[in-house]
Amino acid sequence: MSSRPQAHDYLETLACSACDREHDPRQIHTVCRECGHSLLARYDLRRVARAITPDEVTRRSRGIWRFRELLPPLAAGGGPDLGAGDTPLLPLRRLGERLGMPHLWLKDEGANPTGTFKARGAAVGVAAAAALGVRELAIPTAGNAGSAWAAYSAAAGLPIHVVMPVDTPPPIKAECVAYGADVTEVDGLISDAARIVNERAARSGWFDASTMREPFRVEGKKTMGLEIAEAFDWKPPDAVLYPTGGGVGLIGIWKAMRELDEMGWLDGPPPRLIAVQAAGCASIVDAWEAGAATAERVADAHTVAPGLRVPLPFAHALVLRAIRETGGTAVAVSDDELMAAMSELAESEGVFACPEGAALLPALRRLLDRGDLTREETVVLLNTGNALKYTDLMHATGGSAA
Numbered sequence: 001m002s003s004r005p006q007a008h009d010y011l012e013t014l015a016c017s018a019c020d021r022e023h024d025p026r027q028i029h030t031v032c033r034e035c036g037h038s039l040l041a042r043y044d045l046r047r048v049a050r051a052i053t054p055d056e057v058t059r060r061s062r063g064i065w066r067f068r069e070l071l072p073p074l075a076a077g078g079g080p081d082l083g084a085g086d087t088p089l090l091p092l093r094r095l096g097e098r099l100g101m102p103h104l105w106l107k108d109e110g111a112n113p114t115g116t117f118k119a120r121g122a123a124v125g126v127a128a129a130a131a132l133g134v135r136e137l138a139i140p141t142a143g144n145a146g147s148a149w150a151a152y153s154a155a156a157g158l159p160i161h162v163v164m165p166v167d168t169p170p171p172i173k174a175e176c177v178a179y180g181a182d183v184t185e186v187d188g189l190i191s192d193a194a195r196i197v198n199e200r201a202a203r204s205g206w207f208d209a210s211t212m213r214e215p216f217r218v219e220g221k222k223t224m225g226l227e228i229a230e231a232f233d234w235k236p237p238d239a240v241l242y243p244t245g246g247g248v249g250l251i252g253i254w255k256a257m258r259e260l261d262e263m264g265w266l267d268g269p270p271p272r273l274i275a276v277q278a279a280g281c282a283s284i285v286d287a288w289e290a291g292a293a294t295a296e297r298v299a300d301a302h303t304v305a306p307g308l309r310v311p312l313p314f315a316h317a318l319v320l321r322a323i324r325e326t327g328g329t330a331v332a333v334s335d336d337e338l339m340a341a342m343s344e345l346a347e348s349e350g351v352f353a354c355p356e357g358a359a360l361l362p363a364l365r366r367l368l369d370r371g372d373l374t375r376e377e378t379v380v381l382l383n384t385g386n387a388l389k390y391t392d393l394m395h396a397t398g399g400s401a402a
């Protein structure tokens, strides 16, 4: 709370994404104290643009903190660094040929610590929490956020409570336990876990780090957008496909592009952001197709892909806004399609993508059929994680059928 602002402290305020009310970024906050919606960090972008150049950022040593002027300031000594970020951007040559797409790419977030992009959010979220004097963390999760936050909390020396559905893949639970987290399993979904964390946090003084109810996790995920823009020499690709659960990554990429645009670093419009969901849990797709600005909770939400099993993203209005503002769209695919795509991606490209990431491939085919994408466009599939944690799932569902 009294952490001294550092030289690279360009963070001005936390502004409510709904009512714009400002909150002091040097105090601990969850959601807007006025209306309860998500807070978003706002930086003095003019000052950042004067302080650094794109080339300077590119020359720095690897990792998310290369972009530190666009991230919350760290506590003295810095946050734990397990090596998140700067994941490979792979050309999908064989699949691209199959689909007639010469400019098809996959950003492979499986290369992150704990095997998913959740490490980016955890790296920044835990560092910010530690800097603000948080003593004890709690997080509801479909799995991967739990293991990422448990790893970074361990490295920061902070206790953490992780609440997850009983049917979370066993390797993810094993990771959380190994990192020393206090793990609670609930007979339900991430929304039920969130309710438990919310109640217990109020009683026990835990800091509730739920998706979009904590302002800095999205800042970490924003680095995916910064890296994508940089990788294309600041001329953004035409579209980014993103497997959407809580939607933090999608909001993060949108926010990254807005900030870079405002700094004058972008040579061309931000990419169209395309939310991909599982057919059994498609609140954003349903809302998008209905032309609505807000989404409704899915009753009986079901999909084999744990990261997509979110009945209603907390920041649903923000997800829809990011899609709308970038001229994107939303599309749902079946569990059979996404499981088959795991094999197709592995066999054709040597990428063992998690079921969430694999969902992007059938979505891509649908978007081409619908004319929402053309074959000449530059398209990035954002594979959110490695499949190794999910091999039980593949056996259980006979996912080898291609």
Ligand SMILES: *Cc1c(COP(=O)(O)O)cnc(C)c1O
Residues within 6 Å of the ligand: 116, 118, 144, 145, 211, 243, 244, 245, 246, 247, 248, 249, 250, 307, 308, 354, 356, 357, 384, 385
């Ligand atoms: C959490 C998760 C998602 C969904 O991410 P959001 O940013 O919450 O939409 C997708 N894939 C994997 C592997 C995840 O762990």
Ligand SMILES: [Zn+2]
Residues within 6 Å of the ligand: 016, 017, 018, 019, 020, 021, 032, 033, 034, 035, 036, 037
């Ligand atoms: Zn508000």
